[in-house]
Amino acid sequence: MSESLPLFVDAETLQARLGAPDIQVVAVDSASDYANAHIPGALQITMADFTASDAPVAGLLPDDDALRDVFSDTGLRNDAHIVAYDRAGDGQAARLLYTLDAMGHSAISLLDGGLAAWHQAGLPLENGAPQAGASRFTVERQPERIADREWIKTHLDDPDTGFLDVRSAAEYAGQDVRSARGGHIPGAVSLDWNLLKGANGRLRPRSELLELVASHDVQSDREIVNYCQSHVRSSYSYLVLKYLGFDKVRGYPGAWSDWGNADDTPVSANTDDANGQ
Structure with a gap:
């Protein structure tokens, strides 16, 4: 794996690494908002995919099998440095990264400022529906x-x-x-x-x-x-x-x-x- 990205990465630094085989970008976003605008090549996942609820308690960690399956279905890879972003103040992307870290995947970065920072930097966006991902992501709870x-x-x-x-x-x-x-x-x-x-x-x-x-x-x-x-x-x-x-x-x-x-x-x-x- 090439030189890793910092834990908080700015838009220009990430843009320079887009397309590198060891970098995966993932949008924590609804399918419809993702379809309207996303960082080129980004994968897509929603908060509901990687959190669980037991009313009135919200924001729980799903079990290991559920997380393994959703990360695999999203297309995330254990050999990649995963960069997450959202359009809602960075909290949802941070929650994905916390979950990955808690499941043993510590090669992570947050796009500082999210999609707004990318847009403000004048960097290109794509549109279109999420592409189906497929991988064999493994998790090991920490x-x-x-x-x-x-x-x-x-x-x-x-x-x-x-x-x-x-x-x-x-x-x-x-x-x-x-x-x-x-x-x-x-x-x-x-x-x-x-x-x-x-x-x-x-x-x-x-x-x-x-x-x-x-x-x-x-x-x-x-x-x-x-x-x-x-x-x-x-x-x-x-x-x-x-x-x-x-x-x-x-x-x-x-x-x-x-x-x-x-x-x-x-x-x-x-x-x-x-x-x-």
Whole structure:
């Protein structure tokens, strides 16, 4: 495989590598929107293809066989560096990349700014229906990249574990309630995922990100669990922490839709937790 792409890749860098045999681009997009405009040669997949629900919980990881089949049907390859993009603020593409990483495929990149950034760079787009893909993609679940409710309950008082809540401040405080209960996981730090992006919707410079996470007491020597409502926004923060060099990072599939709808989980609305106090 030739030189790999960075975890967050800009449109011009990706365009220079389009067509390389070791690069696959995949749009997390509806079939109709993909047909209207997509990056040349991109594959297509929807969020519903690689997430599962068990109402009222959303954003769960499907089982290994289901993910193997959908990634194979999409045409993804284990020997490729997979670049994902969307047209919805990068969260859906980030969730695909988190899922691939959790399934053992770490050769991944996010197109920073998504389809909008590609368009703004004046780069060419294609139209037409998705082409049927076919491959034999294999998955190997990586437990150290996944947190579930029981794991979190056993680590609530672990000084080596931190919880990063990337929902809005109102969700964190229990004022915007989207599950049976509002609030946050006790001790979780509040850092709205939008603060990770600049005014143009793209990733902030590395130096600014390092300053931001340090000011919120997000420490690289701790194991950091990222969560939001259904692990879309927090898939983005998961990638950001990996980009910053954090090597102990977990995502929480199901996230607050799981924790806030359970009847045996502690919930806090104490805003003193917000910056790690």
